[in-house]
Amino acid sequence: MTDTHYDRAPGDVSALPDVEQGTTSGVLVYTIGLALAVVLTAMSFWVANTSLLWPPGISLGLTVLAIAQMGIHLVFFLHVTTGPDNTNNVMALAFGVLIVTLVVVGSLLIMADLNDNMMPAAELMNLQMQH
Amino acid sequence: MNIAVAVDDEVRYEARMSASEAGPAAKRIVVGYGFWVFLLSDIVMFAAIFAAYAVLTHATAGGPSGMQLFNQRSVAIETGCLLASSYTCGLMSLAIGSRRYAVTYLAAVITFVLGAAFLVLEVREFAGMIAIGAGPQRSAFLSAFFTLVGCHGLHVTAGLVWLAVMMAQVAIKGFRATVERRLLCFSLFWHALDIVWVWLFTVVYLMGVLS
Numbered sequence: 001m002t003d004t005h006y007d008r009a010p011g012d013v014s015a016l017p018d019v020e021q022g023t024t025s026g027v028l029v030y031t032i033g034l035a036l037a038v039v040l041t042a043m044s045f046w047v048a049n050t051s052l053l054w055p056p057g058i059s060l061g062l063t064v065l066a067i068a069q070m071g072i073h074l075v076f077f078l079h080v081t082t083g084p085d086n087t088n089n090v091m092a093l094a095f096g097v098l099i100v101t102l103v104v105v106g107s108l109l110i111m112a113d114l115n116d117n118m119m120p121a122a123e124l125m126n127l128q129m130q131h
Numbered sequence: 132m133n134i135a136v137a138v139d140d141e142v143r144y145e146a147r148m149s150a151s152e153a154g155p156a157a158k159r160i161v162v163g164y165g166f167w168v169f170l171l172s173d174i175v176m177f178a179a180i181f182a183a184y185a186v187l188t189h190a191t192a193g194g195p196s197g198m199q200l201f202n203q204r205s206v207a208i209e210t211g212c213l214l215a216s217s218y219t220c221g222l223m224s225l226a227i228g229s230r231r232y233a234v235t236y237l238a239a240v241i242t243f244v245l246g247a248a249f250l251v252l253e254v255r256e257f258a259g260m261i262a263i264g265a266g267p268q269r270s271a272f273l274s275a276f277f278t279l280v281g282c283h284g285l286h287v288t289a290g291l292v293w294l295a296v297m298m299a300q301v302a303i304k305g306f307r308a309t310v311e312r313r314l315l316c317f318s319l320f321w322h323a324l325d326i327v328w329v330w331l332f333t334v335v336y337l338m339g340v341l342s
Contacts, residue, residue, distance in 0.1 A: 023225050023226075023228070023229050026221075026225040026228070027222065027225060030218055030221035030222060030225070031218075033218075033221075034214065034215075034217075034218045037214055038214065041210055041214065041329075044332075044333060044337055045203065045207055045337070047337075048203075048337040048338075048340065048341065049203070055341075058341060059338050059341060062333050062337055062338060063333070065333070066329055066330060066333040066334075069329045070326050070329055070330070073217075073322060073325055073326050073329065074326070077217055077221055077322040077325070078319065078322050078323070085156055085160050088164050089163070089164055089167050092164070092167060092168055092171055093167075093171065095171070096171035096172075096174055096175060099175050099178070100174060100175060100178040103175065103178045103179055103182050104178050104181055104182045104185065106182075107182035107183070107185070107186055108182065108185055108186065111186040
């Protein structure tokens with residue numbers, strides 16, 4: 001998949017005639033993607049419910065599994081590749097990831113910091129959050 | 132894929148120049164890019180709602196928390212529905228590529244049914260929560276929950292309407308270039324919704340039930 005030279009956009013089928021594309025290989029790509037996604041989803045549910053793992057590490061593990069599954073979806077379902085016509089899409093994706101990270105991490109950091117600074121006691125902090 | 136491509140790969144490489152020498156990109160690629168930018172802006176909007184939810188997770192105002200409300204079994208079924216519908220949506224775009232009407236309609240119907248099953252489960256979950264007094268007005272946590280999950284549900288609803296409209300267009304207009312590009316945008320939209328759901332079930336349902 002990675003060393004193909006022709007151009008593709010996300011979700012796009014090959015720009016080449018259908019004879020050369022080969023539908024069976026397309027089905028294979030989607031099937032591999034589905035299998036990987038199912039495995040990762042099952043792992044996420046197992047990790048969240050098991051008592052075998054170190055509890056403080058579980059949320060980190062879930063985050064890693066979710067990011068891995070998003071990567072699987074991008075590559076196998078949305079067909080984000082390194083091809084030349086995909087450069088713009090990858091750049092836009094990188095910018096989107098940057099904004100999403102800034103919004104989510106920034107909000108969490110600032111709100112956690114505010115909560116720390118606003119009230120001295122944990123009980124009062126909870127009271128404040130209840131409004 | 133690799134075996135099929137490798138045979139005439141060299142010929143193709145010579146025939147096609149690098150992207151800058153090949154002239155303007157095909158319209159399908161430009162349309163895909165434009166829709167991709169829209170999808171990213173949609174995901175940024177979801178990020179803001181996610182941030183609000185993450186900040187308000189513990190603001191339950193003495194009401195029920197996620198641990199008491201969420202049912203993992205129905206979430207697992209919903210996830211399965213969305214994943215399977217994403218797969219059949221992929222098969223539909225392959226069938227469109229090879230101009231097979233019957234397979235296209237079949238894949239579209241399965242995609243629609245799975246998406247509708249997801250929505251039914253979600254609405255039942257919402258109705259159950261509201262019935263026990265855990266509606267969006269109960270606490271900041273529940274307001275954020277209904278906004279986030281409801282927003283995704285609205286997107287799925289819009290996707291189902293879009294899919295129905297596209298099938299009508301295929302039936303009436305056939306596989307025209309414009310119809311094909313709209314179907315390409317639909318499949319992008321549907322796969323992107325699945326990505327948002329992966330994020331959503333991890334943050335809301337799985338992390339929500341951790342002690």
